[in-house]
Amino acid sequence: MCAAANAQEISDILFGQNNKEDYMGQYNYNGKRKNGFGIERYKNGAVYVGDFVENEISGRGMLISLKKEISNVDGAYVYVGNWREGKKSGRGVCYDASGKVVYNGKFVNDKPSEKSSADSKNRSFVIKDIDNNLYLGEMSGDSQDGFGLTLSESGEIVYGSMKDGVRQGIGMIFYAPDVWEVGRWSEGKFSAFKNSQTANADIASFRASNKEQNRIMREQLFAAAENFAQAGLTVATMVNDIKGGGASSAAGGDEAVDGNVPSGKSRSYYQTMYDKWESKAKETYKDGVRHKASAETPGDFRVVTSEGKLLRTYQRSMEQVRRMAKKEGFNLKVSKYETVSF
Template sequence: MEKKSYILLFLSFFLLTSNAQEKSINHIFSKTLEVVNEKDKKGSFKGQILKGKRNGMGVLSQRNGALYIGDFYRNMISGYGMLIAPENSYVDNCDSCTVYIGNWKNGEKSGFGICYANNGNMIYQGLFEKNKPTSQYPSTNIDQQKYFSYFDFGNGEFFLGEMKKGIVNGYGIMIYNNGDLWLSNFKEGKRNGIGLYLLYNGEWETINFEGDNYNIVSSSINYRNIDANRKANIKSSLSEAFGYFAQAASQSVQIASEVQSMKEREKSFINTNSNVNISDNTSISDNNISPPKEPSTSPYSISANQNKNTDSRTYANYDGMLSKMRYGNMEYDDAKRKEYQSKMRALREKWEKRGERFQHSENEDWLGK
C-alpha cells in the first residue's frame, strides 16, 4: 500500500504561528473527502468499516457542516474524538466553544472532555454527562498552557490539534496535500500510541507508535481477508446445518410413515376380530398381532447437533478474542493466546475424531507476537 513515510512529526511553536489566511474546515478537508466510504442521512464517512459497520476511527462530515474526527462503534460516535462546530456556530450546550476534544458515548459528549474557543484558548475542562458539562462552565481552573492550534503549511497541507508549552501535545490531525490523513495522539511533538493513516482512496492502516519505533497493527486489506474468511465459515456452517435439517426431515417422514403403517395394522386387526369380546376375558394370543417395526436408527442426533453448535460458539468466542489480541484491540498476553488455542484445538479434534467437519480458524495456528 502506497503511503507517505512514517517520519516522526516534530512541530514546535514557531511552526504554528503562521501568518497564512485561515481557511474553512470544508476547504481543509475537501481533498480528503473527495472519496468517501459511505454516505447516509447523517453525512459522509471515511474510515474504518468492520463487519459492515463504522467500527474504529474515521472522519464524518455532517449535514449541518460540523466535522467529527475520531472513534466510532457500531455506526455511532463513541470513544474519543474531536468535533469542530460548523462555521458561525458553536458546539451543542457549550457557549463560545468551536472545538470539543474528549470522550463520547452513543453520539453524545460523555466523560472527560475539553472545550476550545475560536482563538484556541481553553474554555472548559471537566466531565460531561448526556452531552452537557457537569461542572461550572466556563471552568475557573483551566490549564493556561494548553490550547488548540491550526497551521497552514502553505503547500496544501494542514495541522489541527492540541498543544502545550508550544509543543504538540494531545489529539491532532495532519492533512496531506494528496488527500491522505493521519490522526492520533501526540506527546512532546511525536506521534504517540495507536493512530490511523487514512489514504485518499479510502484504504487505511492503524499504526502504533512507541517512542521512535512503530509497527503496523492492522489494515483495510487485512480486515477484508478476515471478513471474507468469516463469511466463508458462516456459509460452511449454514450448509452443514441444512444438511442436518435434511436428515432430520427425512427421519421425521420415515417415523410418520411407520406410525401410519402401525395404525393401519391395528385397524385391520380390530376389523378382523370385531366379534371378539375382550370383556369376557377371551385370551388373545401374541401371535395374532405382529409387533410394530421399530423405527430405523439414524446417525443424526438432535442432542449431538446442539452440543456441536455449543462447541462451535465456544470456538468462535476464543477465535474472536485471539483476533482482538492479534490486531491490537486487546492487550497481548502470550499465556492467554496459548490457552485459547489449546481449547480451540481440543474442540476441533473432538468433532473431527467423530468424523464430523468442524471450523478451523487461522488464529488457532497463530504463533503470536
C-alpha cells in the same frame, strides 16, 4: 455567515467537494456500520475524527463544528475528548474560534458537570504548519500535545494522540480514502496491525501522485482556518457592541481618533489584510494558468481544479476583508485578482 462557508470548506477539503461519500475509515464485520477509527463529515460542514462503535460516536475523538456552536458550551466550536453514544461523556476540552479553551472538565449526558479547570492557560487548538506538515489539533504551549490530525508533506492523513510533539498510542494513517492502516505509535515509530483491503497497493505511488494535491489541500485549510478566525473576531465584536451599548458609545462617539474607527482597526490594518490575500490569489492564479496550459493527463487537470477552488477561497477572503472595512467606513479598491478566473 462566513463561518458556515468556511466550515463547509474544511470538510470539502478533507473529502473532496465532489466526493459523495461522507465517511472514511473502519466498518464492522459485514461492512454496513461504522466501527473503529474514522473521519466523518456532516451536512452542516462539521467534521468528526475519532472512534465509532456500531455507527455511534463513542470513545475518543474531536468534533470541529465551525458552522454551529458545540452544544451546551457557549462560544465553543471545537470539542476534543470522550464520547458515549453520540454525546460528550467523560473528560473533554472545548475551544473557541481562535483556539482558546472555553471549557476543560467533565461532561455528563452531553453537558458540563463541573467548573472548568483553571489549568488551561497553555492549551490551544491550532491549524499550523509544523516541519512542512499541516497539524490540526491540540497544543500545550509550543508543543503538539493531545489529539490531532496531521496532513503530511508526502500526502498521508494521520491522526491519533500526541505527547510533547511525538505521536504515541493507537492511531490511523490514510493514504487515500480507501487505503489506510491502523496501528500503534511508540516514540513516534508506527507499527501497523490492521489495514484496508487495498492497503497492500504500492504506498509510494500514492505518495507521489498526491504530493501536489496535498500541497494545495494544506493551502486551502490554512485559508479556511484564517477566514474562520477573522469571522469569529467579527462576531465577538458584534456581541460586545450589543452588551456594551454599541461600539460608538464605548469609544465616546462615532468619530475616528488618529485614523482609527471605534473598533480600533485602522484603514491600513484592513488594507494589509486585503493585500495579503491578493498576493496569494495572484500567485495561485498564475500557477493555475501555467498548469492548465501544460495539462496533459487527468491528474494534471485535477491539480488545476484544486487550484481553481483555492483561488476562489482567497477571493472570498478578499471580499470578506472589504466588507469588514466598509462597515467601519473604509472603501478599499477592488483588485482584479478578486474576480479573475482561469
